[in-house]
Amino acid sequence: MHQHMPNNDPEIPENATSYRTRMNDLNNNPAIAAYYFQKRWQIFFEEVIKLKFKIKDYWWRYEWQHRGSSHIHGFFWMEDAPSVDALNRDDAESVEVFLHFWDQYVSTWHPDKDCSPAAIHPSAQLFNTLQDTKQELAEMLNRLQRHTKCAPGYCEHRKKDTGATFCRFGYPKACRDFSELSKDANRDFVELNTRRNDELLNSYNATFILGWRANIDFRPVINKEAVIAYVAKYASKGESSSSSYQDTLQKAISHLRNSDAAGVAYQKMLSSFAAECDISSQETCHIFHGLPLVKSSHLYRNIYVAPDEASENVNFVASEKEERGVFERYKNRPIELMPELANVSLLELEG
Numbered sequence: 001m002h003q004h005m006p007n008n009d010p011e012i013p014e015n016a017t018s019y020r021t022r023m024n025d026l027n028n029n030p031a032i033a034a035y036y037f038q039k040r041w042q043i044f045f046e047e048v049i050k051l052k053f054k055i056k057d058y059w060w061r062y063e064w065q066h067r068g069s070s071h072i073h074g075f076f077w078m079e080d081a082p083s084v085d086a087l088n089r090d091d092a093e094s095v096e097v098f099l100h101f102w103d104q105y106v107s108t109w110h111p112d113k114d115c116s117p118a119a120i121h122p123s124a125q126l127f128n129t130l131q132d133t134k135q136e137l138a139e140m141l142n143r144l145q146r147h148t149k150c151a152p153g154y155c156e157h158r159k160k161d162t163g164a165t166f167c168r169f170g171y172p173k174a175c176r177d178f179s180e181l182s183k184d185a186n187r188d189f190v191e192l193n194t195r196r197n198d199e200l201l202n203s204y205n206a207t208f209i210l211g212w213r214a215n216i217d218f219r220p221v222i223n224k225e226a227v228i229a230y231v232a233k234y235a236s237k238g239e240s241s242s243s244s245y246q247d248t249l250q251k252a253i254s255h256l257r258n259s260d261a262a263g264v265a266y267q268k269m270l271s272s273f274a275a276e277c278d279i280s281s282q283e284t285c286h287i288f289h290g291l292p293l294v295k296s297s298h299l300y301r302n303i304y305v306a307p308d309e310a311s312e313n314v315n316f317v318a319s320e321k322e323e324r325g326v327f328e329r330y331k332n333r334p335i336e337l338m339p340e341l342a343n344v345s346l347l348e349l350e351g
């Protein structure tokens, strides 16, 4: 992104000052970063991912970590993927077909574990220097695709009974020579464990990562429970709301000494308002641009179906307002006058 900022002349060699200027320009204009991220993803998806993986349906959501790091949580439905519903884990042939398909797309095999990590972040590398070689892939994996550190509050959890800590993503993972469907220790579900020669490598797809040039966790869904857990816990969770004025003041007071004047509490409270933002500037800009937070190949409509939920219908000709429950209106649809309404669903009628 820095290289696309104004005042960058590729003919003139980069120096520390010119780089810093463009970095500051970008930091001061989060709207550019927000727009660029979604545009880059849209183009990458349309031109590469959709074709390469023969995607027939998709769902994704934009998300931002507190310092503004944009990322995407998504699901893709691939045209050729073996059906998960038809997967029979007790049938060797069914499992074989499944593994054979996914081995083409998902890997935990490091081409060169001992090479040095990419010297500059792969996304900052200039386009005309990209090589797309196995060596470049190995350096990139070492730079951004290994789970080298478990952090408390992120992935490090504690077992209730023994108090021992473990990584909620299951790292380090056992190396293996063959891919299999299995449930590893500390994991809740059976999952695809592809052949692996590096305990810390996140699963990757070479095309995806060489094209996108940032960390991507890519793997097949093999059970509904795991999807529900993923969607409910991470992918579609709401952002935590702002603390109330009272809570923030209370928190500021709890850090005071007995001898501090009351005004100090207000000072602390005001400085926490300034320092702890709930929503990053990039997310704010994404919303200001009018960009969607969620994108899907399907359109959804919300219909209130609570029996006592009355909805308003305005008749502009007679200037009247009619309040009736959605169910009631559906049940009383004028089938005698319009026989074609007999087979219309509630969704079609209300949509």
Ligand SMILES: [Zn+2]
Residues within 6 Å of the ligand: 147, 149, 150, 151, 155, 156, 167, 168, 169, 170, 171
């Ligand atoms: Zn971890």
